[in-house]
Amino acid sequence: MDLAIEIKDLNHSFGKKIICNNMNINFEYGKIYGLLGRNGTGKSTLINLIGNQLVCKDGEIKIFGKTVKEDISVLEYICIVREKEFFLKDYKVKSIFNMHSKFYKNYDYNLQKKLSRLFEINEELSYKSLSRGQKTLLSNIIGICSNCSITIFDEPTVGLDAVNRNYFYDALIESYSENPRTIIIATHLIEEVENLLEDVVIIKDGNVKITDSLEDIRKKAYYISGNKENLNSIFELENQTPIKRFGDNYTYWYYGDLNQNIKDKMDKLNISYENISLNELFLSMNRKDVALYE
Numbered sequence: 001m002d003l004a005i006e007i008k009d010l011n012h013s014f015g016k017k018i019i020c021n022n023m024n025i026n027f028e029y030g031k032i033y034g035l036l037g038r039n040g041t042g043k044s045t046l047i048n049l050i051g052n053q054l055v056c057k058d059g060e061i062k063i064f065g066k067t068v069k070e071d072i073s074v075l076e077y078i079c080i081v082r083e084k085e086f087f088l089k090d091y092k093v094k095s096i097f098n099m100h101s102k103f104y105k106n107y108d109y110n111l112q113k114k115l116s117r118l119f120e121i122n123e124e125l126s127y128k129s130l131s132r133g134q135k136t137l138l139s140n141i142i143g144i145c146s147n148c149s150i151t152i153f154d155e156p157t158v159g160l161d162a163v164n165r166n167y168f169y170d171a172l173i174e175s176y177s178e179n180p181r182t183i184i185i186a187t188h189l190i191e192e193v194e195n196l197l198e199d200v201v202i203i204k205d206g207n208v209k210i211t212d213s214l215e216d217i218r219k220k221a222y223y224i225s226g227n228k229e230n231l232n233s234i235f236e237l238e239n240q241t242p243i244k245r246f247g248d249n250y251t252y253w254y255y256g257d258l259n260q261n262i263k264d265k266m267d268k269l270n271i272s273y274e275n276i277s278l279n280e281l282f283l284s285m286n287r288k289d290v291a292l293y294e
């Protein structure tokens with residue numbers, strides 16, 4: 001499959017804070033990706049680097065095979081939709097739409113009209129008179145209608161009520177089915193987007209921890225439970241925080257193939273296993289022991 005975005009050996013820091021630590025990710029063309037990571041892990045920074053809003057100084061980011069330095073026009077393939085957009089506050093909604101329709105060459109004006117009606121956005125209003133959720137919707141409409149080969153939504157549901165979140169997901173899926181392209185959704189609402197995603201990229205501590213299809217993640221993500229020593233005789237869990245502890249019985253998350261050989265060993269040692277959801281995997285991976293009162 002063609003690569004829409006190829007990120008190689010990417011490093012980026014803000015002062016001493018390392019955000020990307022030799023990061024490597026491939027985003028294929030024609031798939032919907034979830035870009036997941038806790039607050040402050042660097043999702044927006046990565047998106048800014050992809051869109052050249054932050055300059056990539058160490059490593060390489062190729063858009064359809066070319067870096068921005070090689071060919072600045074690759075940026076025309078990218079539309080980034082952010083939670084906070086800095087549109088001129090006195091501009092009317094219709095003027096903002098018009099400006100963007102000229103910017104994106106495959107912009108779907110008819111769809112924009114339909115989505116404005118669906119989301120009840122009055123195009124005659126000025127940007128400043130929109131509510132927070134309506135501002136998000138305006139940006140999302142532009143993202144969907146841009147029809148860009150690479151469309152990235154950075155937290156697209158901030159401020160949206162449950163009804164509008166569902167309309168947004170439906171509209172995105174319908175538009176994607178009509179015009180398959182690469183869509184990346186950076187979000188915290190994993191359970192809500194889970195059924196939309198084909199592939200998932202989970203970042204943590206400056207690096208990609210998991211990049212896999214959702215189908216494989218569902219097969220490879222487990223809770224394993226049993227006696228701690230028995231567990232440690234099969235898996236390397238010393239540095240991992242248990243999910244649960246009950247007497248001698250420990251539960252950990254595990255990501256990988258449990259082949260028949262391992263499963264036989266687990267059975268002999270009375271270790272149980274169960275598949276978990278993407279959300280459970282994400283929460284488990286990011287879990288630490290919290291003691292607020294000691």
Ligand SMILES: Nc1ncnc2c1ncn2[C@@H]1O[C@H](COP(=O)(O)OP(=O)(O)OP(=O)(O)O)[C@@H](O)[C@H]1O
Binds near residue numbers: 017037038039045
């Ligand atoms: N311009 C900047 N200067 C200094 N530090 C920055 C800058 N931009 C981001 N950071 C820091 O880099 C880290 C990553 O920020 P980023 O916004 O990329 O995270 P994120 O994963 O998108 O977070 P969230 O989910 O909360 O939106 C944070 O610690 C943030 O404070």
